[in-house]
Amino acid sequence: MAKLMSLLWGAGSPPCWRVMITLEEKKLQGYKRKLLSFEKGEHKSQEVLVVNPRGQLPAFKHGDIILNESCATCLYLENQFKSQGIKLIPDSADDQATMYQHMMEGLALTDKLNSVIYYDCSVPEEERHDSAVKRNKEALTAELKLWEGYLENVAAGSYLAGAFSLADVIVFPSIACAFRFGLSVGRYPKLAKYYSLLKNRASIKTTWPPHWVASPQGYDILKDL
Ligand SMILES: N[C@@H](CCC(=O)N[C@@H](CS)C(=O)NCC(=O)O)C(=O)O
Numbered sequence: 056m057a058k059l060m061s062l063l064w065g066a067g068s069p070p071c072w073r074v075m076i077t078l079e080e081k082k083l084q085g086y087k088r089k090l091l092s093f094e095k096g097e098h099k100s101q102e103v104l105v106v107n108p109r110g111q112l113p114a115f116k117h118g119d120i121i122l123n124e125s126c127a128t129c130l131y132l133e134n135q136f137k138s139q140g141i142k143l144i145p146d147s148a149d150d151q152a153t154m155y156q157h158m159m160e161g162l163a164l165t166d167k168l169n170s171v172i173y174y175d176c177s178v179p180e181e182e183r184h185d186s187a188v189k190r191n192k193e194a195l196t197a198e199l200k201l202w203e204g205y206l207e208n209v210a211a212g213s214y215l216a217g218a219f220s221l222a223d224v225i226v227f228p229s230i231a232c233a234f235r236f237g238l239s240v241g242r243y244p245k246l247a248k249y250y251s252l253l254k255n256r257a258s259i260k261t262t263w264p265p266h267w268v269a270s271p272q273g274y275d276i277l278k279d280l
Pocket residue numbers: 065068069070071098110111112113123124125126
């Protein structure tokens with residue numbers, strides 16, 4: 056089945072990482088995948104545009120079915136391969152509600168993270184303002200504190216919605232990205248604990264961004280948050 060699947064992806068992209076973790080968890084190894092370079096602008100190539108007219112990654116195909124939104128792809132894979140690999144949507148009403156809630160909130164976290172980390176790449180120099188940088192950092196800090204609070208309420212050594220679920224698949228890559236970009240372990244102890252619990256999970260370890268493995272030293276953009 057995985058042989059009919061193909062993924063165009065970019066390294067270090069949380070949305071791409073979500074799809075790769077899901078494919079691992081659902082035992083769909085063996086799919087075709089092609090690593091494209093954002094630096095070289097390969098995400099705007101014709102090869103991507105036919106799958107995703109926005110020229111964004113991930114761009115996923117299962118036979119003739121196209122999915123170019125990461126959350127939609129993860130939900131699709133879980134629903135199509137329910138009994139294969141790990142079950143990623145819990146049954147209980149409580150856990151399911153928490154899972155869907157955190158999954159969707161995870162998108163806000165990614166947006167706020169991007170608005171700080173990629174500010175210089177996404178805003179032309181003449182349009183940049185210190186006040187915007189400050190506002191984006193404040194919004195990200197408030198968001199991260201929310202997540203620190205959510206993790207305060209889950210049992211120690213636990214996941215976002217009971218057992219490992221799509222909430223973790225969607226949110227973890229952004230948390231990992233935050234620490235890669237210098238988030239303070241001391242100021243966000245619950246997030247740091249969650250990060251160290253999940254980073255060794257097989258599906259996550261095998262799909263760890265290759266350039267993070269090659270150069271483990273990250274950045275310090277978020278160190279003051
Ligand atoms: N909604 C999309 C967002 C994908 C996305 O933002 N991809 C980024 C990489 S992390 C991208 O391709 N950016 C290039 C661009 O927007 O031109 C999803 O979750 O799949």
